[in-house]
Amino acid sequence: xxxxxxxxxxxxxxxxYVKDKKKMRNLMFVILFLFLALRGExxxxxxxxxxxxxxxxxxxxxxxxxxxxxxxxxxxxxxKIIATLSRGNFRVFLVTNAFIFxxxxxxxxxxxxxxxWFSWYALIGLGFLMYPLSGLRASxxxxxxxxxxxxxxxxxxxxxxxxxxxxxxxxxAVSFHYTSAIYFLVLPLLYLKKNVFYYAGIVGAAALxxxxxxxxxxxxxxxxxxxxxxxxxxxxxxxxxxxxxxxVVVGLVLIRPKDRTPQYSAxxxxxxxxxxxxxxxxxxxxxxxxxxxLYVFIIFFPIELASALEKKLxxxxxxxxxLFVIYMYTTSLITDLCEIVxxxxxxxx
Numbered sequence: 001x002x003x004x005x006x007x008x009x010x011x012x013x014x015x016x017y018v019k020d021k022k023k024m025r026n027l028m029f030v031i032l033f034l035f036l037a038l039r040g041e042x043x044x045x046x047x048x049x050x051x052x053x054x055x056x057x058x059x060x061x062x063x064x065x066x067x068x069x070x071x072x073x074x075x076x077x078x079x080k081i082i083a084t085l086s087r088g089n090f091r092v093f094l095v096t097n098a099f100i101f102x103x104x105x106x107x108x109x110x111x112x113x114x115x116x117w118f119s120w121y122a123l124i125g126l127g128f129l130m131y132p133l134s135g136l137r138a139s140x141x142x143x144x145x146x147x148x149x150x151x152x153x154x155x156x157x158x159x160x161x162x163x164x165x166x167x168x169x170x171x172x173a174v175s176f177h178y179t180s181a182i183y184f185l186v187l188p189l190l191y192l193k194k195n196v197f198y199y200a201g202i203v204g205a206a207a208l209x210x211x212x213x214x215x216x217x218x219x220x221x222x223x224x225x226x227x228x229x230x231x232x233x234x235x236x237x238x239x240x241x242x243x244x245x246x247x248v249v250v251g252l253v254l255i256r257p258k259d260r261t262p263q264y265s266a267x268x269x270x271x272x273x274x275x276x277x278x279x280x281x282x283x284x285x286x287x288x289x290x291x292x293x294l295y296v297f298i299i300f301f302p303i304e305l306a307s308a309l310e311k312k313l314x315x316x317x318x319x320x321x322x323l324f325v326i327y328m329y330t331t332s333l334i335t336d337l338c339e340i341v342x343x344x345x346x347x348x349x
Contacts, residue, residue, distance in 0.1 A: 001333050003343040007035055008124050008329060015117035024116050029106035036098035036132050040346045041090070044134035045339030051090045054079055058088035074175020075137050091346070097140065101132040104143035108150035112263065115303045118318065122299040125325035127332050128292075134338040138289055141177035144169050145293055152187060153266045163187070179289040186273065186294075190266050203276065243324075244275045247301055255308050264308075267301040270294055 010031055011024075018024045041047055057065045057079045065080050066073060079093070086092035105123065113119040123129070131139035148169035155162050166187060173180040251268045260268070274294035302321055306314045333341055 001341055001343075003035075004329070004333055004341075007031070007129075008121065008326075011117045011120035011124075021110055021116055024120075025106050025110040028109075028116075028120050029102050032106070033098050033102040036102065037095045038345050039094075039133065040344035040348060041094075042344050043340050045337075046134045046136070047094075050093075050136055054083050054090055054093055055088045058083035058086075071137065072175055072178055074172060075140070075177070078140075078176070097132060097136050101139050101143045104147040108143075108147045109299070111150045111154045113300055113303060114307055118303055118321075119299045121322070122302075122325055123296075125329040126298065127328065128296055128299075130332070130338040130340060131292075133340045137177045138292070141173040141180040142293055142296060144173035144176070145180050145183045146296055148173070148183065149186065149266075149270070149297075152190070153263050156262075158191070177289070180293055182273070182277070182290045182293055186270060189273065190269050205276075244271060244278055244295060244298070247271055247298065247305065248275050251301065251305060254305060264304045267297060267304050270297045271301050274298075 011028060014024060014027060018027060041051065053069050053071075056068065057076070060068070062077065062080050065076050069076070082093050082096055109116050109119045109123070128142070131142060148166045151162055151169075152158065152166055167184075170180070170183045173183060248268070248271050251264075251271060255264065271294075274291055274297070277291045277294060302317065306317045309317060
């Protein structure tokens with residue numbers, strides 16, 4: 001597990017010597033890209049399936065690809081293009097995925113993070129690295145969604161050009177992973193007036209989804225996925241719910257509405273949605289990916305909170321969060337649900 005801890009420590013070490021945000025972005029992009037691109041094919045439990053379909057896609061027509069596997073059409077077309085150009089070379093596919101994920105996340109952190117070193121540290125340590133190592137479809141959808149929202153959050157005034165760019169990026173994300181459609185809901189909610197009716201409406205919707213989860217799963221299972229969602233019952237997640245709830249409550253209490261910056265309000269809104277989607281996730285894991293697509297903004301929101309504190313308190317908050325990240329990181333590596341341990345470079349057989 002040493003390579004993973006070295007990667008986790010890298011943004012902390014760089015923060016001591018690199019003060020320029022652009023240099024930090026470029027260095028972390030290269031480091032993360034190489035880490036993902038040069039891993040062996042044994043790193044990532046889902047890679048076996050991805051490789052099987054990828055090689056097959058290189059040998060058959062696009063129409064055959066679309067009928068062969070029940071993946072989202074955008075991801076299938078993306079597979080087909082790279083498989084054809086590379087003649088079925090799976091390493092080219094892994095390198096391309098690594099480049100896209102690293103580039104989009106690097107740019108998003110550069111655009112909106114007030115402390116890039118912490119955002120990189122949290123991105124690596126809170127489990128999001130599992131996606132580009134194993135869950136390739138979800139990693140691309142997540143990267144597109146995070147980058148799209150960073151464009152919205154970072155603009156001083158929302159305009160038509162930004163909205164169109166956002167919608168195109170989210171549509172592309174949905175074509176890679178349907179559950180990323182939650183990002184379509186985020187944009188209008190960012191600009192809704194937040195009052196008691198707003199929160200009551202969202203909590204009510206979450207409660208209905210929670211109560212009628214079995215019926216929803218049955219409907220989707222029969223209409224679309226034909227039996228592959230048999231394991232959608234409770235997946236745990238109470239600790240994640242409490243973690244998100246903590247930041248939502250503190251975020252609501254710490255800064256009065258009139259003193260909140262647009263970026264702070266946007267981050268808080270996303271965390272609220274993550275909290276509510278996690279309520280649903282406690283009932284059935286079909287929605288777990290949706291929570292992750294929103295929860296990923298935890299790499300930004302604590303910084304927004306800490307920036308409102310005095311300098312001494314800010315360091316205490318960072319210290320506590322860093323310890324929590326190490327705990328979460330170690331736990332995820334020990335359980336190794338995505339089969340990414342040990343890290344094996346491609347030149348080791």
